[in-house]
Amino acid sequence: MSENLARQFLLDETVVFLNHGSYGACPRPVFEAWQSWQRLLESQPVAFLDPKRGYVERMRNSREALAGELGTSADNVVGVVNATAGLNIVAQSLKLAPGDEILTTDHEYAALEKTWAYVCRRTGAVVKSVTVPLPLTREVDFTAAVLDGMSERTRVLFLSHITSPTALVFPIESIIAEAKRRGIWTVIDGAHTPGHIPLDLEALDVDFYAGNCHKWMMAPKGSAFLYVRPDLQTMIDPLVISHGWTADNKKPGAVGPFGNTPFIDSLEMQGTRDPSAWMTVVEAIRFRHANDWNEVARRCRDLAQATAAEMAAVTGLRPLSAPQFCAPQMVAMPIPPCDPEWVHDTLISDYNIEIPVFRWKDHHIARLSVQGYNNQKQTEALVHALKVLLKL
Numbered sequence: 389m390s391e392n393l394a395r396q397f398l399l400d401e402t403v404v405f406l407n408h409g410s411y412g413a414c415p416r417p418v419f420e421a422w423q424s425w426q427r428l429l430e431s432q433p434v435a436f437l438d439p440k441r442g443y444v445e446r447m448r449n450s451r452e453a454l455a456g457e458l459g460t461s462a463d464n465v466v467g468v469v470n471a472t473a474g475l476n477i478v479a480q481s482l483k484l485a486p487g488d489e490i491l492t493t494d495h496e497y498a499a500l501e502k503t504w505a506y507v508c509r510r511t512g513a514v515v516k517s518v519t520v521p522l523p524l525t526r527e528v529d530f531t532a533a534v535l536d537g538m539s540e541r542t543r544v545l546f547l548s549h550i551t552s553p554t555a556l557v558f559p560i561e562s563i564i565a566e567a568k569r570r571g572i573w574t575v576i577d578g579a580h581t582p583g584h585i586p587l588d589l590e591a592l593d594v595d596f597y598a599g600n601c602h603k604w605m606m607a608p609k610g611s612a613f614l615y616v617r618p619d620l621q622t623m624i625d626p627l628v629i630s631h632g633w634t635a636d637n638k639k640p641g642a643v644g645p646f647g648n649t650p651f652i653d654s655l656e657m658q659g660t661r662d663p664s665a666w667m668t669v670v671e672a673i674r675f676r677h678a679n680d681w682n683e684v685a686r687r688c689r690d691l692a693q694a695t696a697a698e699m700a701a702v703t704g705l706r707p708l709s710a711p712q713f714c715a716p717q718m719v720a721m722p723i724p725p726c727d728p729e730w731v732h733d734t735l736i737s738d739y740n741i742e743i744p745v746f747r748w749k750d751h752h753i754a755r756l757s758v759q760g761y762n763n764q765k766q767t768e769a770l771v772h773a774l775k776v777l778l779k780l
């Protein structure tokens with residue numbers, strides 16, 4: 389992490405920006421590539437959006453580049469505007485009946501809790517949420533908690549891969565395998581995963597997985613993907629019916645109107661929209677490789693974890709997990725009981741520090757994100773400010 393890297397971003401230099409986790413941030417070359425696509429689109433919209441003049445190939449290029457990073461092939465991932473949209477497509481496609489159970493945890497993202505509540509209202513299914521014990525120190529404790537919630541009625545297992553309020557990496561591999569043995573659909577919220585932790589979708593053997601490219605991959609906002617296992621793709625119905633849909637798209641071997649599989653065509657071709665963020669995923673991946681981002685990320689992880697350790701020493705509060713379950717570049721640091729809104733607002737008004745501070749269950753948390761544009765001076769400023777505000 390260096391001044392040079394910080395200069396690659398458009399972030400306001402007067403702000404100590406420690407909240408990459410909420411919406412990401414896009415490096416200049418990636419942002420410029422995004423603008424180039426938009427200019428090209430605006431210079432000749434009819435040509436740009438014409439499936440016969442390169443549109444289908446450009447959309448596919450992003451699927452190919454992304455699939456290469458995610459351990460799958462281009463026919464199994466499709467661009468969506470954000471992880472919430474991808475997970476909504478799945479949640480609203482699953483055929484659920486009254487009394488069916490959707491098993492999940494108490495660490496899930498609020499918008500997706502609402503999604504499942506909506507699905508339950510329409511289908512009569514019910515959400516069953518298990519408590520994941522904290523601090524999370526052993527995989528068996530996680531697995532046992534989830535297993536304990538499984539019943540004959542469980543149809544869906546819905547888990548975050550990296551959790552939002554607690555920034556934990558859930559060890560999902562073996563529970564996915566167990567769900568599969570029991571015939572339970574697995575739906576994973578990977579909003580924070582791409583570009584943050586290694587991801588091999590086919591090895592994971594998951595049924596449905598949505599992730600954001602606009603967070604840790606640093607692609608423009610509005611770029612995300614939905615992955616669906618090949619044998620389940622005919623189950624998926626788009627939320628928007630448009631030119632890409634055909635009445636016989638569930639027939640075996642059916643081809644969509646634009647030459648892709650019906651799964652891809654029905655989700656990719658949805659009326660007039662600006663596809664430039666999605667097309668820029670190729671450049672975001674190129675930027676990461678060109679700038680050796682794995683090494684940058686390693687340094688970010690070291691700084692994030694060292695800062696969390698320092699805060700723990702100052703507050704005397706235990707971390708929420710053992711290091712192996714902590715998201716590398718995002719740490720939910722427990723802080724003493726306080727008015728989190730006041731702490732958050734005062735960090736901004738008096739210190740120009742942007743970081744989420746909130747109450748989650750019985751915990752008060754400051755969630756630190758460290759990305760390549762951050763440096764130690766900034767995390768020291770955060771620790772200093774928290775010491776003052778929390779009277780530590």
Ligand SMILES: Cc1ncc(COP(=O)(O)O)c(C=O)c1O
Binds near residue numbers: 472497499551552579
């Ligand atoms: C775990 C989790 N799921 C889903 C989302 C939603 O992401 P988006 O708004 O890009 O759909 C977030 C956002 O931070 C998240 O943390």
